[in-house]
Amino acid sequence: MNNARQIKHLYSRAGFGIRFKELYGHENASVKKNVKELFKNAEADQHIAVITENIDLRPKANDPETKKKNQEDRNQQDKDLNTTWLKQMAVSDAQLRERMTLFWHNHFACNINNAYHQQQLNNIQRTYALGNFKTLLTAVSQSPAMLTFLNNQQNVKGHPNENFARELMELFTLGIGHYTEQDIKESARSFTGWHYDGKTSQYTFIPRIHDDGQKTFMGKTANFCGEDIIDIILSNKQTATFICTKLYRYLVNDTPDPVHVSQMADVFYQANYELKPLLEFVFLADWFYEDKNIGVIIKSPVQLLVSLTRQFYIDYHNPDVLLQFERTLGQVLFKPPNVAGWPGGRAWIDSSSLMYRIKIASTLLNAGVIDFTGKATPEDEAFLAATHRQQFNVIKRTQAVPDWSRFLQDIPLDMPRIQVAEFMLEPKLNQTVIDEVNQTPDIKSMVIQIASTPEYQLC
Known part of the structure; x- marks a missing residue:
């Protein structure tokens, strides 16, 4: 296979494609050198700061005109946030960071009627897109957007809300079939007290609404808090396998190869969930450039x-x-x-x-x-x-x-x-x-x- 085809494939998966002049400036360089350059360019973390007001903090209004104006402003914020990010993906040199931010945007799916908090979550995903998965997972879980979307604001001692605990395991880490209903109940108790301040939009732990009793989660018993639950989940290698399967479908082929996914999970788990070594492994693997993996993924x-x-x-x-x-x-x-x-x-x-x-x-x-x-x-x-x-x-x-x-x-x-x-x-x-x-x-x-x-x- 010629070098140009490999590099074109790399940029179509690790970014949003390569232009003519870029390809013919890169084709004489090795794949390894191109991968290195992708990561170097991705060091830039360009936060989106188009939304400057949290409309939820406006005084409560009952008159129809003010309500209408607030809703119009919300709609405009949604549009501005959407188109700003789309354009940033199209022009940024940090292609790998933006491409991975798009992956995490879907992995940690969140839909709330607050563009200020959505922007905050998007920037969290961008900051940690190529970093440590545990750090990313914790920051996402403690974001106002996710605390709202998965109802952890309502998760309090004596009345646990299981929504976040369930999705944490089913969609974010382990996948269906790798936990029990009792694990959900016990971990929900552990996440009581995870809250955010409505005025500052910052995470805050509230001890008085946290259930500090004994919990049994995945065979372990202690006075667990939310961070403990995340540690136990990540100690299970199934989490690495689950994330790597999704990344394989995103970056390599919609039909996962069990051998390659297993290799990825080994790298990810042994690197303590650091994403850079995992992505480098994929982009430098011979199988990534096999004909069966080129031009086979439908663009979103x-x-x-x-x-x-x-x-x-x-x-x-x-x-x-x-x-x-x-x-x-x-x-x-x-x-x-x-x-x-x-x-x-x-x-x-x-x-x-x-x-x-x-x-x-x-x-x-x-x-x-x-x-x-x-x-x-x-x-x-x-x-x-x-x-x-x-x-x-x-x-x-x-x-x-x-x-x-x-x-x-x-x-x-x-x-x-x-x-x-x-x-x-x-x-x-x-x-x-x-x-x-x-x-x-x-x-x-x-x-x-x-x-x-x-x-x-x-x-």
């Missing part, structure tokens, strides 16, 4: 939008269009469907979503038009005439401006068309794509067609 809607925006230097004069695309494709940032997050994989694609996905590239890059190749039929010509009339409306509505001159400048003048297509697609070219490439008169039309193929949906 956010990944598709970010990779298009990044590759074509798209500027959005109307950021709301990004939210419309997210809603249409089924992944709105900060609004997971439930506590388990988005299922991913083949769940991203059905007959209607695939049609929308294929149309998005032409909408953003060419006001909705995919040029026909070969001789157009009368029906094609009639469709095209109607489509061209609609172009102005599409431009006006989306206000998405790709920088074509910059994109085309990046492509070496002597690069054969087939090589351009190979660069743009992760899967190997099939005959249909090759025919399209050979029949399309100009490079811009060809690129739009390539971005409008089902193969472009894969990374």
Whole structure:
């Protein structure tokens, strides 16, 4: 396998793809050197600070006008937070950090009506995205967003709320089947007193509402607190296996390989849950670059939008269009469907979503038009005439401006068309794509067609 293909694959999984000029500046360097550079660039931790007010702290209002204004402000905060992060993913050099923040965003799925707390949680996930999993897990668990979402604010001595304790084990660490209902009850008692201050949005432990009695959890008995429960859960290697299985599906292949997952879990567990050694192991493993693992993962809607925006230097004069695309494709940032997050994989694609996905590239890059190749039929010509009339409306509505001159400048003048297509697609070219490439008169039309193929949906 040539070096360029390996590096392209690395950046499609550890980031949101690589541009032409970046690839041809990197292809002579070893994979090891590229992995090192990915981590070096990821040292930057650019916090999002677009939300400066916690609307929950406004004086309580009963009049309809004030309530309406508060809700409008909440909606605007949601939009600002969403589009700010999407754009940051598209332009940041810290690609690996943002890509892993997106992973943790889904792993620790959280949906609350408070953008201030959502931003705080997003920044926690970004800060520890490549750090220690125990530190990340504890910080997420003590965040106002998660304490609210999983009802631990209501978890008090004498009236334990089991919601957080259950999801901690089922979704965040061990997975179903590796704990008992009694373990849930006892750990819920241990997490009583975990609270946050509504005015400062900071975690605080409240001893008077903590159950300080004896608890028996996973065969151990003591006066456990929440931190003890997390320690016991992490001492069970099943936690490493569970996290590594999810990471394998995210970074390598939607069908986990038990041998490779076991190798990952060994590295993770022995490194005391440090994420950097685990990710380095994956990105440097020979099996990561096997043909069966290249171009086989369906891009999430956010990944598709970010990779298009990044590759074509798209500027959005109307950021709301990004939210419309997210809603249409089924992944709105900060609004997971439930506590388990988005299922991913083949769940991203059905007959209607695939049609929308294929149309998005032409909408953003060419006001909705995919040029026909070969001789157009009368029906094609009639469709095209109607489509061209609609172009102005599409431009006006989306206000998405790709920088074509910059994109085309990046492509070496002597690069054969087939090589351009190979660069743009992760899967190997099939005959249909090759025919399209050979029949399309100009490079811009060809690129739009390539971005409008089902193969472009894969990374």
